[in-house]
Amino acid sequence: MAEKILEMRNVTKRFGKLVANRSVNFDLERGEVHALLGENGAGKTTLMNCLYGIYNPEEGEILLHGKPLKLSNPKDAIAHNIGMVHQHFMLVPPLTVLQNIVLGQECRITPMNLSRARAQVEELCEKYHFQLELDTKVADLSVGAQQRVELVKALYRGADILILDEPTAVLTPPEVEGLFEILQQFVSMGKSIIIISHKLWEVKRISNRVTVLRSGEAVSTVMTKDVEEADLAAMMVGKRVSLEYEKTPVTTAQNILELKDVCAKGAHLASSLKHVSMHIREGEVLGIAGVDGNGQLELSEVIMGLLPTQSGSVYYRGEEITKMPTRKRIEQGFAHIPEERMTQGLVMNFSASENMIINCYDRPPFTKNHLFNSRQVKENGKKLVEEYDVRPRDPDALARSFSGGNQQKIIIAREFAQDPRLVVAVQPTRGLDIGASDFVHQKLLEQKEKGAGVLLISADLDEVLAVSDRVLVINEGEIMGEFVPGEIDYTEIGLMMGGTKRTNSKAGETA
Structure with a gap:
């Protein structure tokens, strides 16, 4: 019988009249990954914030190794070897990676001497296969790299129980697999993980058990191997949800937006746009696939007028708008769902x-x-x-x-x-559960049906393939290829994401 190391009994947390958690029971066994599922607002993060000492529940108790655990703040949780990586990172951008990791733990090392801490952090990075430049400022890191900093920070503080709030929301498929390998290594050492995720296939892939919250209450705890993804989705939202969409064909050749040979300077060389030519037609969803940090954000900012072009031209409904201010673009019918x-x-x-x-x-x-x-x-x-x-x-x-x-x-x-006539949606479902993601997708497709052009930029390849009429792959600021979902396999898409151009691509052509 597995050893139960943590119990939350009848935990209730209120915010005024709102009951975020109502008499929730939850437990964790040694060496397991226990997933926590639920719609946004179901109370998952609130429950874990109670476990991490951020909130104090009004009712119920928490037991660690069978003994009552009183937590006044996160410092108490850390002292009991409980670590948490939040969905929105708790990092200080102007500080370096190393400084962020040791922040708050300075008393453990010789004042003003980080050599011992550096050695410990480097050992952790090597042990868990993290690739981090310790002297780089966090402000200069990609979102995925920032998450790795948070993970190392929790491990540096000695976490035996690790709470991960939407840990894969900012990662590409290869990074997700790398994270899973790290988590498997973590639990193989007898440590335990609580993972909040809205991606059902990931829950099936990594967890041993699943607890589902709905409207602040725990509706079920099941062995992961005993349920299908559709069952978990139904438990989360109370009804069957499908993320397969019927899309009406694009019937017009009229471009709503066109970029011709656009170059723009990003924060890093890989994110700078290099001679990008592309178009979006009226009533079309154009997806942009690629590893995060390869120019996607800069592409959206050029289109919205937030980043100046170095060369090339941008056209909207046939008229050049390369130097048009952002405010004027919004007045002309641009809509923007930003990354952050x-x-x-x-x-x-x-x-x-x-x-x-x-x-x-x-x-x-x-x-x-x-x-x-x-x-x-x-x-x-x-x-x-x-x-x-x-x-x-x-x-x-x-x-x-x-x-x-x-x-x-x-x-x-x-x-x-x-x-709007043009929608620029950047990571529109990042951190959202399956029900909320479906809602966002339906709203994007509604805009398509109204004749708007939609640019969908997402690190979630499955999302791009499900919603888009046509897909461009970007790598280091260059368009690697174009395809229609279903016409090529994941292997070829992966090659393009890695920097191999598709020889028969028509990405640079206009309709």
């Missing part, structure tokens, strides 16, 4: 209603004759939280109080409420 919803997509201390009019606050009906109409803002917010199923249904709540999936819905509601 918390820092780029929302003002976290603004309400949902206020965030929903940021791109049009100075136009009717919100501003008329230079007078701002707050009543219209609230009415608009109330309408959109209903239409886009934002939970809780409180348009006056601050954006920071919503879960990640509902924050994304606020952004999508704002952008799509303006009936």
Whole structure:
């Protein structure tokens, strides 16, 4: 019989009138990976924040090795060898990788002498096959590399129980496999992992058991090998969900957007755009596939006017807009779902209603004759939280109080409420569960049906293939090839993602 090392008994956590967790029971065995599933807002992260000492539950108890565990803050959790890697990383961008890893642990080493810490961190990196440049500033790292820093930081602090909140949301398929190898090595040493994930195939691939939360309550705990993905999805959302979409054919040759021989400088050489030519037709979803950090973000910023081109031209509906300001592009029908919803997509201390009019606050009906109409803002917010199923249904709540999936819905509601002609969606379902992802995909396809052009940039290859009419693969800022989903296999796609050009590609041609 497996040794039970952790128990959460009848844990209840409230935020005012909102009950985030209601009498939740959860346990963890030595040497297992226990997955926690549920829709965004189901209470998964809140429950784990109680275990990590960020929140104090109003009711229930936590037992570690059979003894009551009292946690006042994360420092207490770390002292009991509990580590957590959050969905939104807790790193200090101006500091180096090494400085971030040892931050808060300085008393364990000789003051102002990091040589011993460096040796320990290098040993951990070698042991778990992490590739990190310890003297690089975190601000200069890709999102995937930042996550590896968080993992090493938890291991450096001696974690025997590791909580991972959506750990694969920012990783490419090869990086996911690398992470899984690390986690398997971790549990083989008798340590234990709690993993929050919205990707069902990953849960099936890596976990031993699954606990499903719905509306703050634990509805089931099952052995992973005894259930299918469809069963888990149904337990999560209370109904059957399919991520296979019927897409109407693109019937027009009219381009909504065209890039001709565009070059632009990114933060790193690999992210700089190099002679990119591409087009998006009206009523088409164009997917961009590739390893994160290979120019995808820069491509979206060039299109939105946030990054200047060094050479080449950008055309919108046949007219050159290469130097058109971002604000003017938005007024012309551009919609933007940015990669980082918390820092780029929302003002976290603004309400949902206020965030929903940021791109049009100075136009009717919100501003008329230079007078701002707050009543219209609230009415608009109330309408959109209903239409886009934002939970809780409180348009006056601050954006920071919503879960990640509902924050994304606020952004999508704002952008799509303006009936855009061009949608630039960057990692639109990153960190979202299966139900929320399906919602986002349906909304993107609705824009396609209305005749808008949609650019879908995602590190999730399955998402790109499921939603796109046509796909371009990008590597180190260059287009490697073009294909229609279903016409080539994963091997050929992987070669392009790795830098091999498809010889018969038509990526650079326009319709």
